Amino acid sequence: MTTVNPTTPEVVPPPSDDSWLTDLADHGPDGQEALRRLHELLLRATRHQVWRLRDLLPGAGAGDLEDLAQQAAGDAMVAVLRQLGTFEGRSRFTTWAYKFGVLHAGVAVRRQAWRHREVSLPDTLVVVDGAPGPEEHSEAAQLARALQAAIASELTPHQRRVVLALLVEQVPIDVLADRLGSTRNALYKTLHDARRRLRSALSESGHLEPRPNRSTP
Amino acid sequence: MTLHDSPSLPNRAEAPVDVRSWRRRELIEGGFPAPLADVVVADPRFDLHALLQLVDRGCSPELAVRILAPMPREVAP
Numbered sequence: 001m002t003t004v005n006p007t008t009p010e011v012v013p014p015p016s017d018d019s020w021l022t023d024l025a026d027h028g029p030d031g032q033e034a035l036r037r038l039h040e041l042l043l044r045a046t047r048h049q050v051w052r053l054r055d056l057l058p059g060a061g062a063g064d065l066e067d068l069a070q071q072a073a074g075d076a077m078v079a080v081l082r083q084l085g086t087f088e089g090r091s092r093f094t095t096w097a098y099k100f101g102v103l104h105a106g107v108a109v110r111r112q113a114w115r116h117r118e119v120s121l122p123d124t125l126v127v128v129d130g131a132p133g134p135e136e137h138s139e140a141a142q143l144a145r146a147l148q149a150a151i152a153s154e155l156t157p158h159q160r161r162v163v164l165a166l167l168v169e170q171v172p173i174d175v176l177a178d179r180l181g182s183t184r185n186a187l188y189k190t191l192h193d194a195r196r197r198l199r200s201a202l203s204e205s206g207h208l209e210p211r212p213n214r215s216t217p
Numbered sequence: 218m219t220l221h222d223s224p225s226l227p228n229r230a231e232a233p234v235d236v237r238s239w240r241r242r243e244l245i246e247g248g249f250p251a252p253l254a255d256v257v258v259a260d261p262r263f264d265l266h267a268l269l270q271l272v273d274r275g276c277s278p279e280l281a282v283r284i285l286a287p288m289p290r291e292v293a294p
Contacts, residue, residue, distance in 0.1 A: 116235075121243060156273035158247060162266070179236060180243075182266035190270070 017093040045101025046072040056113040076104040121161035150201040262287040
């Protein structure tokens with residue numbers, strides 16, 4: 001086993017978190033160099049994630065994947081720089097930034113995969129097997145019918161369409177947010193509210209155990 | 218199967234026509250009159266989710282559009 005002497009001149013220590021933050025705020029050559037290093041880091045992240053998700057893009061060649069990785073790295077770079085002030089040092093800066101690359105690459109791949117696909121916002125939940133099943137399945141069938149009824153009666157029309165698109169049609173949330181010109185957080189909020197309404201309705205009808213209210217002050 | 222209809226990746230500043238049609242259809246199904254839906258889809262800055270949520274809560278489509286109209290000075294992305 002060999003060891004590296006930290007005083008060896010060839011070994012360049014990685015920049016500390018503080019120097020990342022200082023350099024990225026610099027408008028001179030240090031800033032340019034930090035931006036170049038950040039882009040390099042993000043490109044590594046996006047290339048890795050795009051390659052990992054390549055099965056979602058069956059027709060994509062190496063050039064297409066590289067285009068996506070480059071585009072996602074650019075988007076991630078903008079996001080990192082915009083949110084630089086929110087870095088709290090709970091992980092290393094490079095770890096924190098790398099996650100932006102992974103996230104933006106995932107969004108880019110899913111957006112591309114769904115680009116030419118119909119995004120269905122159905123208005124009704126169709127239970128495929130609505131017929132009474134064997135004894136051991138009857139409870140599940142009742143729950144499915146109760147859920148179908150709750151979705152029809154407890155949710156607002158748009159809430160219902162969002163829930164069915166995300167939970168039944170499996171439309172990725174960032175794809176739907178993109179189509180609607182909205183944000184993932186807004187859709188998560190809608191989903192959360194809808195789930196709460198459905199859970200409450202199913203509890204009242206005796207199909208679910210009531211859950212203790214954790215938000216009670 | 219090829220990934221792209223065009224050799225380059227889409228320019229996100231311009232919503233493809235099929236997305237505009239999709240947005241128009243969703244608005245009309247959400248109760249928007251067609252002329253108002255046309256106004257909304259002409260500006261990609263409108264947040265359809267927010268518009269449809271307001272309508273869900275009893276707001277008229279016309280008022281929802283007035284409430285959520287993008288600021289005039291905003292530059293489209």
